[in-house]
Amino acid sequence: MESSLTELGWLTVPLAVLSGAIRVGTPFLFVSLGECLTERSGRINISLEGTLVMGAMTGYGTAYLTGSPWLGVLAAACAGALLGGMHSLLCSRPGVDHIAAGIALMLFATGIAFFFGKPLIQPRAPQLPDLPLGFWSDLNVVQANLRINPLFVIGVLVAPVMWWAFNNTRWGLYLRTVGDSAEAARALGLGVNGTRAMATMIGGFFAGIGGAFLSLSYPGIWNEGLSSGQGLMAVVLVIFARWHPVRCLWAALLFGGASALAPALQSVGISSGYHLITAAPYLLTLILMIVTSSPERSLRGAPAELALNRTD
Amino acid sequence: MTKSLALTRRQFIQSAFASAIVARYGIGALHAEEPITVGFLYVGAKDDYGYNQSHAESAKIIGELPYVRLIEEERVPETVEVQKSMQSMIELDGAKVLFPTSYGYYDPHVLAVAEQYPDVTFFHCGGLYEEGQPANVGTYWATVDQAQYVSGVTAAHMTKTGKFGMVSAVPIPDILRAVNSFLLGARTVRPDATMQIIYTGDWNVPVKEAEAVNSLADQGIDVVGCEVDSPKVIVETADKRGLYSCGVYASQAGLGAEGFLVSAIPTWAPICQYFLDKSIAKEPFEHTIIGGMAEGYVGNSEFGPAVSDEAKAAAMAAAEGLKSGTTKIYQGPLKDNEGNVRIADGESYSYGDPFIDGIDWLVEGVTGSSSI
Numbered sequence: 145m146e147s148s149l150t151e152l153g154w155l156t157v158p159l160a161v162l163s164g165a166i167r168v169g170t171p172f173l174f175v176s177l178g179e180c181l182t183e184r185s186g187r188i189n190i191s192l193e194g195t196l197v198m199g200a201m202t203g204y205g206t207a208y209l210t211g212s213p214w215l216g217v218l219a220a221a222c223a224g225a226l227l228g229g230m231h232s233l234l235c236s237r238p239g240v241d242h243i244a245a246g247i248a249l250m251l252f253a254t255g256i257a258f259f260f261g262k263p264l265i266q267p268r269a270p271q272l273p274d275l276p277l278g279f280w281s282d283l284n285v286v287q288a289n290l291r292i293n294p295l296f297v298i299g300v301l302v303a304p305v306m307w308w309a310f311n312n313t314r315w316g317l318y319l320r321t322v323g324d325s326a327e328a329a330r331a332l333g334l335g336v337n338g339t340r341a342m343a344t345m346i347g348g349f350f351a352g353i354g355g356a357f358l359s360l361s362y363p364g365i366w367n368e369g370l371s372s373g374q375g376l377m378a379v380v381l382v383i384f385a386r387w388h389p390v391r392c393l394w395a396a397l398l399f400g401g402a403s404a405l406a407p408a409l410q411s412v413g414i415s416s417g418y419h420l421i422t423a424a425p426y427l428l429t430l431i432l433m434i435v436t437s438s439p440e441r442s443l444r445g446a447p448a449e450l451a452l453n454r455t456d
Numbered sequence: 457m458t459k460s461l462a463l464t465r466r467q468f469i470q471s472a473f474a475s476a477i478v479a480r481y482g483i484g485a486l487h488a489e490e491p492i493t494v495g496f497l498y499v500g501a502k503d504d505y506g507y508n509q510s511h512a513e514s515a516k517i518i519g520e521l522p523y524v525r526l527i528e529e530e531r532v533p534e535t536v537e538v539q540k541s542m543q544s545m546i547e548l549d550g551a552k553v554l555f556p557t558s559y560g561y562y563d564p565h566v567l568a569v570a571e572q573y574p575d576v577t578f579f580h581c582g583g584l585y586e587e588g589q590p591a592n593v594g595t596y597w598a599t600v601d602q603a604q605y606v607s608g609v610t611a612a613h614m615t616k617t618g619k620f621g622m623v624s625a626v627p628i629p630d631i632l633r634a635v636n637s638f639l640l641g642a643r644t645v646r647p648d649a650t651m652q653i654i655y656t657g658d659w660n661v662p663v664k665e666a667e668a669v670n671s672l673a674d675q676g677i678d679v680v681g682c683e684v685d686s687p688k689v690i691v692e693t694a695d696k697r698g699l700y701s702c703g704v705y706a707s708q709a710g711l712g713a714e715g716f717l718v719s720a721i722p723t724w725a726p727i728c729q730y731f732l733d734k735s736i737a738k739e740p741f742e743h744t745i746i747g748g749m750a751e752g753y754v755g756n757s758e759f760g761p762a763v764s765d766e767a768k769a770a771a772m773a774a775a776e777g778l779k780s781g782t783t784k785i786y787q788g789p790l791k792d793n794e795g796n797v798r799i800a801d802g803e804s805y806s807y808g809d810p811f812i813d814g815i816d817w818l819v820e821g822v823t824g825s826s827s828i
Contacts, residue, residue, distance in 0.1 A: 156674040164667055258531070265503050268692075268711065285674050288697055362666060363689045364696075368501055368531060369660035404667050410654045411621070411671035415825040418655065 156285060157408045163289035164404020165397040166296055167362045171196065173299040173396035174354030175378035176385065177306060178224075178347035180392050183382060184310065185343035186323035186336075186449030189231050190246030192351040193375025194253030195224045199355020201257040201264065204366040207359075208269035216269065217295070217356040224352020225345045227253055232341035250375075264366045272361045293361045295353065299393070302350075306389040319343060323447035351375065377425075384429045386445035399425045491525040492552050492736060494518060495545040497532045499558035499685075500660060506686035507659075509706040511557040511581065514724035518732060527551060534560030542569045546576055553735045555728060557581045566593060577735040581724070585743045594741055596727045599748035599807050600704065601630070601637040602778050603720030603756050604681065605785050607702040608641025609774045610718050610759070611679040612649055613767030614700050615642075621652045621672035623690050624683040625659045627827050629816055631683045634704075634720075636819045637785050638681050641774060643821065652677060653824030659685040666693045673697040679717070691716055700762065707757035716760035718771065723753055748807050749778040781806070792817040793824075 175192050182189045199220035207216030227249065234245040275297070278290030310316040322329045322339045329336050358374075359366045381399055385391035402425045406418055502512035512528070519526030527549050532541045538561050545551040552575075556566050559582040570578045570590040578590075583597030611620060620642060624631045635653055642649040652672060656664040666689050669680055673694075681702040682690045688711060694701035695713040703719030727745050734741035747753040756775060759768055777783030787804035791797050798817060805811045818826050 156671075160671050160674050164670070167670075168663055168667060262501070265501050266505065266710075288673065289670075358663075363662040363693060364666075365662060365689045365692065367504060367660070367662060367686060367688070369686075370662050372658075372661050372663065374663070403664065404671075407654050407656075407664065407668040407671040408674075410668075410824065411652060411675045411677075413652070413823045415655070415828055418657070418828040422657065 154412055157412060159285065159289050160408035160411070161401045161404050164408065165401030166292060167400070168403045169396040169398075169400025170293065170296045170299060170357050170362070171354040171374055172378050172381055172399050173296070173303070173393060174357065175351045175375050176381045176392040176396055177299065177302055177389055178350030178354070179379055179382045180347075180385070180387055180389050181306065181319075181350070182228075182340075182344050182347035183450055184323045184387060184447055185319050185340045186326065186447050187232075187235060187340045187344060188242050188246065188379075188450060189228070189344055189347055190243055190376070190379055191227065191231055191249035191253060192347070192379060193371065193373065194250035194257070195227045195348050195351040196355040196358070196375035196378075197371045198227060198253040198257045199224050199352035200359035200370055201261040201355075201366060202352070203356030204269045204359035205260070205264050208264065208267050211270055213270050213272045213360045216360055217272070217353060220352040220356035221349045222352070224348040224350070224355070226348070227352075228345040228348025229341070231348070232337075232344040235344075236337045236341065258368055261366055261368070265368075269360065269366070271364050272357075274361075293357065295357050295361065299396075303389045303393040310389070320447070323449050326449055351378075354378075380426065380429050384425075384432060387447060388445060491523050492732075493525045493527060493545075493550050494553045494732065495542070495549065495551040495555065496526070496528045497538060497541055497545075497554070497556045497558070497561070498528070498530045499534060499560075500531060501686075502528065502530050504660075504686040504706075505688040505703075505708055505711070506684070506705045508557070508685065510722055511555070511724060513706070514728050515555070517725040518728050521732075523736070524732070532556075532558075532561075534558055534565075536565070538565045539569050542566075542578075543572075546573055552576055553732055554578050555581070559584075562595070577731070577741075579728070579731045583744060583746050589743075591740075594731055594743050594745070596724070596731075596745040598722035598724070598727075598753040599633075599746065599812075600720050600722050600754055601634040602748045602785065602807065603754045603775075604634045604702075604704070605637040605641035605778065606756050606771050606775045607681060607718050607720050608638040608643075609645055610763060610767050610771040611638070611681070611700065611702055612642035612645035613764060613770055614717060614762065615646065615649070615679050617676050617678045618646050618649045619652065619675070619677045620649060620679045620681065621654065621669075621675075621677040622681045622683065623654050623656060623665055623668045623672070625656055625685070627655060627825070629813065632818060632826055633812070633815050634681075634683050635822060635824075636815065638702075639819055639821050640785055644774070645770065649821065651822045651824075653818070653822060655824075655828050656684065657828070662686075662689040665689050669693040669699070670697065673699055687719075703757070709758055709760055713760070715762060717763055717767075718759050719757035721755060721757055723755060726752060746808070749775065750781060750807075786812060786815075791820040793820050793822045795820075 202223040203216035203220035206219035207213045274291040277292050278287035326336045381395045385395040406421045496515040498508040500508045502508050532538050562580045562584045566578050566580050570593045577592045579594045585595040622635050639651040654668040679700040680694045687703045691701045691708045691713050695715050700715045702717050707719050784804040788799035789801040790799040
């Protein structure tokens, strides 16, 4: 094993980045899919950071108490849907600022999760099993890096299905109509608030699953620093992916890979440019927004109802 | 009518408050046996299997003293928040002695509040006191890296590849010294041992810490040490990858990780006790207390299940040598990892020497930089 490791040498860097992209990117993927769905309905839900933390805590607690990590995932998803429901309830009132409501709900969910999560910091909850996709290789490194969590596979399947559903189903059409013009939707007799509430709850459901991945797979613990802002990054990521679910998948992998690059490079002795590498995805997002912005129209791909200063 | 009613109610509340304050302070002050209120402030959760837990364990010992009423606050950020928390502990809870335990609390927060409340004493963990700072401030620190030397000796007996990794938060002198001491301990057993350092950039970032352990595992490293606030995720991730791990600040033996070897831990309680006794007696105190193995402020946890008897014996011998002062961690000839001679042949340095405090380089055999 030792000799084969040395043979692999610096090749471990791309391997580590690839598997790191999957490991670190999975929560990004779920939160960004949820946010993408919600934003397509013309509503921004910035509280998904709180949903992620809440999902992580609920998932860990449920898995610890019941002994079943999959029940934990389900509980986390339901907690996320519940928070989504609260957000849509707040936003359905006239004159409520989506961003302000989102920030309030984010702080609320984080606080509640920390409060109930207090006794969960020390215990170990059962973890989700991984799929050993590296079975074909004799190399320990390859095997270890290709242990993929089934949740990632589910996320990869959800992305194209969501894209297909946006374009090819009646419900997808409703969603996009509501997101692009509330007036048109009302004229067609569609319930704007109802559609948005549905989209926000499903969005929260996905973000909750992302949280469960954090606490039940990777890194697989519960503590108060667990999310460290990943839910907010995922909101940025949706802009980067320009509201396209399949592009969300690539963006999640890119952001995940960027997080994995810094430790992978340090492990082969390259430590310069550390902060620049860590900041790269955000820099890229900013550049993208500047390049594609125009005074005449909103960002290409952006749902027209999704103005940041909307209050209805 | 309503107006006069409101006035009487206000007057009533005022007088009730006044009598409550008299009861609290006036009569209370006459009773010398009333317990003294001691406050501890932590930057994270106090059961984090790490830095905050080490302080909470000493707070627990202090809190069990019959003349102490213990109050604690967790997750206090290193911002103006900590000033507010300290003020409320003093104003609302009547705290007379405070232990703000996180490094970043000191300047300007502890210093500012200490000037406002000259009759309250503040003991900050970090060893940052300088001449001319308020007289009611003290500071303490323990040279945990001496115990990392012992962990290094243990790890060197267990390793197959002779390659070690250290997941560290940020390149500050205490962490650089921990990395150095670990490798110097290991090299007394395996002269060919090497050390790979990875910085995560912050004290509690579980995803990056797990990622760092995975990258180290990919490089054939088989023992991972750490210098972060909460080593739980590092010990567990190392276990998943089949690596040995060494912890820090608290014992991680309770996690049940098969590969856990040993942890380097500080014991703050004797220092807190000293400061508390001086505060109660209203006597002047040493403003800076820094100690290590010899003073009993630093030691190692119990060994994990994997550690061989031979490794245990060697580790305990190393610890004895450090306690008695016969073993010197930093002795010449010693080069840094850029090839400069840092300690000439025949020279050596003891803990407490400014040379040791000023180490901002990494010893030969460490891959990584002393800054990011």
